[in-house]
Amino acid sequence: MTMNATPRNHRKLRFHILRYNPAKADDTPRVQVYELEEAPGMTLFIALTEIREKLDPSLQFDFVCRAGICGSCGMMINGRPSLACRSVTQSFPEDIWLAPLPVFELIGDLSVNTGKWMRGMSEKLETWVHLQQEKLDFTRIEKPMDPALAEEVYELDRCIECGCCVAGCGTARMREDFVGAVGLNKIARFRLDPRDARTDEDFYELVGDDNGVFGCMSLLGCHDVCPKQLPLQTQIAFLRRKMVAQGTKG
Amino acid sequence: MSSNQETIAGVGLADRPRKSRWPARMDLAQSTTGLVLALFMWGHMFFVSTILISKDAMWAVTKMFEGYFFFGKAYPGIVSLVVATILAILVLHAFLAMRKFPANYRQYREFVAHKNLMHHGDTTLWWWQVLTGFALFFLAAAHLYQMLMHPGDIGPYPSADRVWTGSWWPLYLVMLFAVELHGGIGLYRLCVKWGWLEGKDPAASRAKLKTAKWVLTAFFLALGLLTLGAYMKIGYEHRDRAGEVYTPAWVQPNPMEKAP
Numbered sequence: 055m056t057m058n059a060t061p062r063n064h065r066k067l068r069f070h071i072l073r074y075n076p077a078k079a080d081d082t083p084r085v086q087v088y089e090l091e092e093a094p095g096m097t098l099f100i101a102l103t104e105i106r107e108k109l110d111p112s113l114q115f116d117f118v119c120r121a122g123i124c125g126s127c128g129m130m131i132n133g134r135p136s137l138a139c140r141s142v143t144q145s146f147p148e149d150i151w152l153a154p155l156p157v158f159e160l161i162g163d164l165s166v167n168t169g170k171w172m173r174g175m176s177e178k179l180e181t182w183v184h185l186q187q188e189k190l191d192f193t194r195i196e197k198p199m200d201p202a203l204a205e206e207v208y209e210l211d212r213c214i215e216c217g218c219c220v221a222g223c224g225t226a227r228m229r230e231d232f233v234g235a236v237g238l239n240k241i242a243r244f245r246l247d248p249r250d251a252r253t254d255e256d257f258y259e260l261v262g263d264d265n266g267v268f269g270c271m272s273l274l275g276c277h278d279v280c281p282k283q284l285p286l287q288t289q290i291a292f293l294r295r296k297m298v299a300q301g302t303k304g
Numbered sequence: 305m306s307s308n309q310e311t312i313a314g315v316g317l318a319d320r321p322r323k324s325r326w327p328a329r330m331d332l333a334q335s336t337t338g339l340v341l342a343l344f345m346w347g348h349m350f351f352v353s354t355i356l357i358s359k360d361a362m363w364a365v366t367k368m369f370e371g372y373f374f375f376g377k378a379y380p381g382i383v384s385l386v387v388a389t390i391l392a393i394l395v396l397h398a399f400l401a402m403r404k405f406p407a408n409y410r411q412y413r414e415f416v417a418h419k420n421l422m423h424h425g426d427t428t429l430w431w432w433q434v435l436t437g438f439a440l441f442f443l444a445a446a447h448l449y450q451m452l453m454h455p456g457d458i459g460p461y462p463s464a465d466r467v468w469t470g471s472w473w474p475l476y477l478v479m480l481f482a483v484e485l486h487g488g489i490g491l492y493r494l495c496v497k498w499g500w501l502e503g504k505d506p507a508a509s510r511a512k513l514k515t516a517k518w519v520l521t522a523f524f525l526a527l528g529l530l531t532l533g534a535y536m537k538i539g540y541e542h543r544d545r546a547g548e549v550y551t552p553a554w555v556q557p558n559p560m561e562k563a564p
Contacts, residue, residue: 130421133420133421133422133423134421134422134423134424156414156418222422222424224415224418224419224427224430227414227415227418228406228407228411228414228415229411258323258328259321259322259323262323262325262327262328263323263324263327264327264403268327268328268330268331270497271404271430272426272493272496272497273424273426273427273430274426274496274510275422275424275426275427278424278426279424285506287496287499287506287510288499288502288506291496291497291498291499291502292499294331294497294498295498295499297328298328298331298332300328301325301327301328301329301331301332302325302328302329302332
């Protein structure tokens, strides 16, 4: 860069951040505004880190991977759930409103406990492979899987449990026991897996009610906010058809 | 806790721990009743709009549904039967769809806040479905009861007199918007809910369905407004002779009059 390069006019960004620490007895929710100069290619991760380093060390938020893989940094960005690390400030107006994901337990400020919710959902829906044999024989070579099928399973396995689909779901907002797109996607994933011995009758026991697939009202908020672009619309529709077929069989 | 598996709170538990099949049946029934009502509504709109062709055309449609062209005599009771069926389907649909409504203030507040924050088309459209569906509980019930009890009062003059002299046009005007929005959004949602017309590229299909939905809604709203306008005009011009039955010049004798 030359010395006489014309200085770029960077935008002044105003971050309106919902602050609240439920662990503090006298704390009340409030919106705090931080001003920051935009840098080229700035993500919300970079911006929040800068705010914490330079303006307010007490600001709480979660990050691990910075690359949209760990699913820790889900938050409400201008009203919609998304991953902060993958959100470039340039795609937003100068005023950016940040709030923690709803539905999940609030740890403080922008940090929520998605893990607790995800674990509860996983235990309820038994989101693991249910093998046929009683005992695992580790000396036997696993049966090969058709590569196309493996791809299909992998496609759904890309879910990072960030919680955006749950925060973007009108049903989940109203009814706290709803398993959300993340749960239904997992059932769809294990249903595909040939190693999983469960049948539709078993899956009906898990999602065949209004907390499961029949609670979904097809608002498609989940599908539209999913940072991994999972095919939630088609998977939920597919699961609904299968569960209705199972449920009307008698 | 040891409890007798046979009776808990008086419920027979023969098929426990099997999950109830009712949520599946209700989900299917909600969609099926909605589909039938939406398709009926479109057919209905085409039939009533025949007034835009001519009074004779609308008269012929009316008499066809009364069986005049099949039995040589008009039986308005046939209309009552159809109305009763539609009313039953409507009640069932309302009962099933009500399960999805916000059930208390907390849920109401959560959803409205969610909708206002998200600015998400399909979420907002659902809210319109809730509002229009709620309005239709009352609007459609009033309309259907009238039709159930007075099935013979359908025709170029009786319908127009009801609209104008009977002051039904405000109800029809509000109901037109409620029904077209509710049904149009509902049909779109049925497609994405069950994966109909998904094609190879679901995202592109969804965008097309959305466009089709708005085009159809606009078309039926325009047709409905023109039709209602036509009945209002006829009703206004006919206000001094309200109650008179229309008979095309080429029909002798008048099928509504008793044979001599």
